[in-house]
Amino acid sequence: MSISRRDFLKLAGISSLGIGFSATDLLWKNRAEAIEYMSSPKGLTAKRWAMVVDLRKFKTEEDYNRVIDICHRIHNVPDFGNLKDEVKWIWTDTFEHVFPFQKNEYLPEGVQEKKAVLFCNHCDNPPCVRVCPTKATFKRKDGIVAQDYHRCIGCRFCMAACPFGSRSFNWRDPRPFIKRLNPKFPTRTKGVVEKCNFCVERLAEGLKPACVEVSNGALTFGDLSDPNSEVRKILSTNYSIRKAELGTRPSVFYIIGGDEDA
Amino acid sequence: MLEKALTGSRRYWGWIFFLLAVIGVGFIFYLRQFAYGLGITGMSRDVSWGLYIGQFTFLVGVAASAVMLVIPYYLHDFKKFGKILILGEFLAVAAVVMCMLFIMADMGQPMRVMNLVLHPTPNSVMFWDAIVLNGYLLLNIIIGWTTLGADRKELPPPAWVKPLIYLSIPWAISIHTVTAFLYAGLPGRPFWLSAIMAARFLASAFAAGPALLIILALIVRKLTKFDPGKEPIQALGKIVTYAMIASTFFLILEVFTAFYSQIPGHMASFEYLYAGLDGFGKLVPLMWLSTILAVVAIILLVNPNTRKNESILAFACITVFISLWIDKGFGLIVGGFVPNPFERVTEYWPTMPETIITIGVWAIGLLVLTVLYKVAISVREAQIDSGSNTH
Ligand code: SF4
Numbered sequence: 001m002s003i004s005r006r007d008f009l010k011l012a013g014i015s016s017l018g019i020g021f022s023a024t025d026l027l028w029k030n031r032a033e034a035i036e037y038m039s040s041p042k043g044l045t046a047k048r049w050a051m052v053v054d055l056r057k058f059k060t061e062e063d064y065n066r067v068i069d070i071c072h073r074i075h076n077v078p079d080f081g082n083l084k085d086e087v088k089w090i091w092t093d094t095f096e097h098v099f100p101f102q103k104n105e106y107l108p109e110g111v112q113e114k115k116a117v118l119f120c121n122h123c124d125n126p127p128c129v130r131v132c133p134t135k136a137t138f139k140r141k142d143g144i145v146a147q148d149y150h151r152c153i154g155c156r157f158c159m160a161a162c163p164f165g166s167r168s169f170n171w172r173d174p175r176p177f178i179k180r181l182n183p184k185f186p187t188r189t190k191g192v193v194e195k196c197n198f199c200v201e202r203l204a205e206g207l208k209p210a211c212v213e214v215s216n217g218a219l220t221f222g223d224l225s226d227p228n229s230e231v232r233k234i235l236s237t238n239y240s241i242r243k244a245e246l247g248t249r250p251s252v253f254y255i256i257g258g259d260e261d262a
Numbered sequence: 263m264l265e266k267a268l269t270g271s272r273r274y275w276g277w278i279f280f281l282l283a284v285i286g287v288g289f290i291f292y293l294r295q296f297a298y299g300l301g302i303t304g305m306s307r308d309v310s311w312g313l314y315i316g317q318f319t320f321l322v323g324v325a326a327s328a329v330m331l332v333i334p335y336y337l338h339d340f341k342k343f344g345k346i347l348i349l350g351e352f353l354a355v356a357a358v359v360m361c362m363l364f365i366m367a368d369m370g371q372p373m374r375v376m377n378l379v380l381h382p383t384p385n386s387v388m389f390w391d392a393i394v395l396n397g398y399l400l401l402n403i404i405i406g407w408t409t410l411g412a413d414r415k416e417l418p419p420p421a422w423v424k425p426l427i428y429l430s431i432p433w434a435i436s437i438h439t440v441t442a443f444l445y446a447g448l449p450g451r452p453f454w455l456s457a458i459m460a461a462r463f464l465a466s467a468f469a470a471g472p473a474l475l476i477i478l479a480l481i482v483r484k485l486t487k488f489d490p491g492k493e494p495i496q497a498l499g500k501i502v503t504y505a506m507i508a509s510t511f512f513l514i515l516e517v518f519t520a521f522y523s524q525i526p527g528h529m530a531s532f533e534y535l536y537a538g539l540d541g542f543g544k545l546v547p548l549m550w551l552s553t554i555l556a557v558v559a560i561i562l563l564v565n566p567n568t569r570k571n572e573s574i575l576a577f578a579c580i581t582v583f584i585s586l587w588i589d590k591g592f593g594l595i596v597g598g599f600v601p602n603p604f605e606r607v608t609e610y611w612p613t614m615p616e617t618i619i620t621i622g623v624w625a626i627g628l629l630v631l632t633v634l635y636k637v638a639i640s641v642r643e644a645q646i647d648s649g650s651n652t653h
């Protein structure tokens with residue numbers, strides 16, 4: 001029996017290690033937040049960054065491609081050329097697929113087939129953050145839902161939780177598939193999740209997101225909590241929709257139709 | 263006691279080396295996955311969990327089902343389960359070990375697993391799942407090992423394990439409830455967004471687990487001197503029957519809610535799984551196979567005449583196991599991702615390396631199970647021998 005007891009204690013000791021760790025950590029660990037970009041004095045700040053997408057201003061294929069290309073280029077988003085490995089931060093789909101809850105075959109002609117740009121909604125109540133077991137995805141004080149590529153364990157719980165398909169996983173090493181490397185932005189490794197970051201690295205330098213800059217006014221970026229911000233002005237004068245039905249409070253709004261205001 | 267696993271017949275060693283060989287092959291493929299990334303599997307941006315997480319989910323249920331022996335024995339004084347209790351507890355240990363390995367296999371950055379511990383996040387269900395699974399493993403190792411050790415010396419188990427045994431009952435329920443919460447609380451996945459998910463998980467677990475236990479008990483009887491006995495097997499058969507009916511009933515409830523309400527999002531995954539959607543229907547034959555096996559199993563189990571025949575019971579248990587394996591180890595996970603949030607269909611099918619890694623993990627589980635069962639059965643055989651000497 002003495003031998004078997006020793007055996008048992010050994011086994012018990014090994015398996016209890018895991019629990020012991022997490023329990024003490026839960027109690028004592030200082031909760032260091034994952035890395036954030038340090039904002040310089042010239043950095044742009046807000047209480048809650050938001051984006052308004054004015055679909056009326058997307059007219060040609062080129063209007064869509066411009067915003068997609070600039071984002072993927074400056075953020076070193078790989079192009080694998082196949083759907084299975086696909087990684088994307090911003091892309092398009094037709095209205096009826098972007099807003100399945102708003103399906104309506106009696107809409108004015110062309111609306112159902114109209115393409116909309118899609119990216120992370122930077123939800124105010126983000127399920128991806130709620131489920132992440134390591135805080136690798138987290139909400140910043142300015143409302144941006146950010147991703148720490150060095151902490152992510154690649155469990156992909158956040159991908160199951162995001163109701164808007166905003167997240168991509170690096171199924172394999174992305175580096176050989178980056179067309180032109182931007183040395184100023186980190187590349188990712190295989191096995192981690194990534195998504196649109198509202199250009200936090202540009203905001204820190206006082207610049208608006210890259211897609212906004214090249215959109216010719218089709219994308220507007222600003223502070224949703226500031227009644228005088230550009231986004232609030234547009235939202236108060238135009239009818240907009242967002243994917244609100246699931247309670248995540250998205251920070252991306254879409255203007256579909258109506259007269260363009262001056 | 264562990265030394266008992268080191269002596270055995272040629273057949274025993276042959277089986278051990280066979281398992282080791284399978285594990286070796288699985289490991290080689292795992293190394294390939296480790297080097298290449300999870301792109302070696304059939305998963306994609308749209309179906310981002312697959313076979314690994316399905317196995318994990320299914321095996322949590324197998325692990326939890328040990329409680330179906332513990333409750334009758336300890337709470338209802340059903341003494342007939344006394345001799346096979348250990349088989350259930352050791353099955354739970356092997357199942358939890360597999361669960362953890364499948365989680366590791368599914369992780370994009372397995373070397374960072376300690377981040378779970380370094381950055382504990384109580385708002386994540388996965389945090390709680392890690393705690394309850396580790397705790398359950400520990401409980402079953404302690405309980406199984408001490409009760410068997412005491413039993414070997416013909417002594418009652420030490421008093422301090424009793425509270426642990428009682429604790430293991432709600433704990434078993436918790437592992438499968440928390441695992442169901444991984445899915446049932448996600449906003450954009452209507453197929454999983456169901457209050458009955460945890461109950462359905464438990465019902466299918468209490469059917470598949472004891473079904474496996476019956477099969478294992480019959481194998482043990484055939485290969486060793488230890489006979490688990492007719493009555494405990496029959497009692498387990500009844501448990502499988504009730505649980506299988508409950509599990510099927512819960513599935514029907516889901517189908518009713520989806521189709522009577524006619525809410526497209528709630529119907530879509532069922533349509534994909536059982537009829538195909540937008541011309542995609544890779545899983546349809548499997549899901550219908552699962553359905554047919556479930557019907558066959560219930561017919562054979564409900565009828566006392568067929569259930570009491572051990573060969574038919576064994577057959578019914580195999581059908582239960584396969585039916586629920588398809589339903590929960592495969593369809594449930596893939597179905598939750600199809601269609602995607604944009605109502606588009608991306609299909610999933612496991613790749614060859616993914617399948618071999620999966621088989622490798624099962625082989626590790628079988629190895630753990632074989633070694634633990636060898637110890638337990640050696641103790642039982644020694645008891646039989648000494649019993650026949652004294653009488
Ligand atoms: S859109 Fe998805 S990824 Fe982005 S914040 Fe919302 S839940 Fe998270």
Ligand code: SF4
Nearest residue numbers: 132152153155156158
């Ligand atoms: S994949 Fe990474 S970011 Fe997503 S939940 Fe897991 S650890 Fe968090």
